[in-house]
Amino acid sequence: MSDSLAYRGPACPHCAVPLQEEEQRTGSLVCAHCNRAFEATAFAAPQHTVAPTAEVVTIGPEGANACANHTRNAAVTSCQRCGLFICSLCEMNLGTGSYCPSCFDRMRTEGSLQTGVRKYRDYAGMSLSAVIFGLLLWFPFGIVIGPLAVHYALKGRKQRREEQRSVVGVTILMVLGILEVAGWMAMVGFIIYRAAQ
Amino acid sequence: MTNGTRKLVGKSATFGIRQRVYQTADGFDVEMREQYEVMQRRVLFDDVQLVTIHHRLGPLYLILTGSIASLFAFIAILIVSVDANDWEAALVPAFIGLPFLILFLARLAFGQEVITIFGRRSKAEMRFAIRKRLARETYGKICAAVREAQRGTSVPPVAEPFPEGILLPPDL
Numbered sequence: 001m002s003d004s005l006a007y008r009g010p011a012c013p014h015c016a017v018p019l020q021e022e023e024q025r026t027g028s029l030v031c032a033h034c035n036r037a038f039e040a041t042a043f044a045a046p047q048h049t050v051a052p053t054a055e056v057v058t059i060g061p062e063g064a065n066a067c068a069n070h071t072r073n074a075a076v077t078s079c080q081r082c083g084l085f086i087c088s089l090c091e092m093n094l095g096t097g098s099y100c101p102s103c104f105d106r107m108r109t110e111g112s113l114q115t116g117v118r119k120y121r122d123y124a125g126m127s128l129s130a131v132i133f134g135l136l137l138w139f140p141f142g143i144v145i146g147p148l149a150v151h152y153a154l155k156g157r158k159q160r161r162e163e164q165r166s167v168v169g170v171t172i173l174m175v176l177g178i179l180e181v182a183g184w185m186a187m188v189g190f191i192i193y194r195a196a197q
Numbered sequence: 198m199t200n201g202t203r204k205l206v207g208k209s210a211t212f213g214i215r216q217r218v219y220q221t222a223d224g225f226d227v228e229m230r231e232q233y234e235v236m237q238r239r240v241l242f243d244d245v246q247l248v249t250i251h252h253r254l255g256p257l258y259l260i261l262t263g264s265i266a267s268l269f270a271f272i273a274i275l276i277v278s279v280d281a282n283d284w285e286a287a288l289v290p291a292f293i294g295l296p297f298l299i300l301f302l303a304r305l306a307f308g309q310e311v312i313t314i315f316g317r318r319s320k321a322e323m324r325f326a327i328r329k330r331l332a333r334e335t336y337g338k339i340c341a342a343v344r345e346a347q348r349g350t351s352v353p354p355v356a357e358p359f360p361e362g363i364l365l366p367p368d369l
Contacts, residue, residue, distance in 0.1 A: 010247040
């Protein structure tokens with residue numbers, strides 16, 4: 001978050017001092033600030049053109065509904081969540097439907113908007129750590145760490161399926177977690193058996 | 198979250214944060230891992246302004262690996278200096294320090310190639326240790342992909358008028 005906020009455009013890859021527009025060119029460059037060399041390829045990123053928004057005045061009140069947020073603008077669609085009329089400026093088209101800005105914000109905050117999720121937990125990594133700790137501290141902590149590894153592996157499996165990635169690694173972790181629990185139970189059984197003798 | 202139609206282009210690891218850069222149909226997906234938190238951001242082909250490649254040694258990495266290797270070498274030398282016949286005991290710290298010495302020397306000899314993609318709103322960084330050729334190839338591929346994508350989105354050239362005297366089909 002802070003990284004994206006701090007980003008100020010192309011900079012020297014060595015010292016991170018922003019490069020002036022005239023310094024952004026193709027070829028071997030030397031940073032004016034740190035005097036170190038780097039190679040660069042500059043691109044003229046195309047400017048995005050914003051489609052003109054139709055005004056109600058030009059179309060006439062019979063031809064269009066006014067946008068709820070911009071009364072001068074003609075609505076192009078309605079929000080799929082709250083039904084509010086929205087103009088092309090307000091429309092947040094996510095591929096799955098069009099939403100008004102406030103609904104988009106709310107859905108993003110709730111986490112119900114999959115395409116808006118930019119931060120999540122790596123459950124597969126958590127499961128791997130739990131399995132490693134479980135192997136190191138198998139006895140006496142296997143009964144706690146094993147189920148934890150399985151729990152995280154299940155969550156990781158679901159996450160990977162959503163991402164359409166392979167679940168083989170997470171399944172192996174799940175099996176190892178189960179084996180840790182089974183091994184712990186066998187060990188406890190063995191201790192009880194020896195004590196009874 | 199992203200789907201499976203992406204290709205890993207490069208990785209970057211600094212102290213605390215690991216980055217993975219994937220190429221997708223419309224740009225680059227950057228996955229930043231801080232322990233178990235994964236943060237995603239994108240650098241779209243349309244937004245790319247500058248792609249750079251540079252060589253670095255990484256002084257912090259050299260200091261860290263060099264210090265650890267020196268520490269274990271010092272312990273090994275200390276053991277031998279106390280009792281010259283006890284060289285077998287000195288092998289233990291020597292073997293522990295050996296991987297750090299190899300890492301130190303490899304970095305000193307080959308360095309690291311760093312590719313940075315600067316977009317309008319975000320950037321992506323990839324580091325290639327030892328594999329200079331792969332870094333060059335990746336740099337070329339990234340530039341070609343961006344060039345191709347930006348060519349596609351730029352304003353199409355105006356069609357030249359047909360020279361007079363050429364008979365055109367009726368619908369033209």
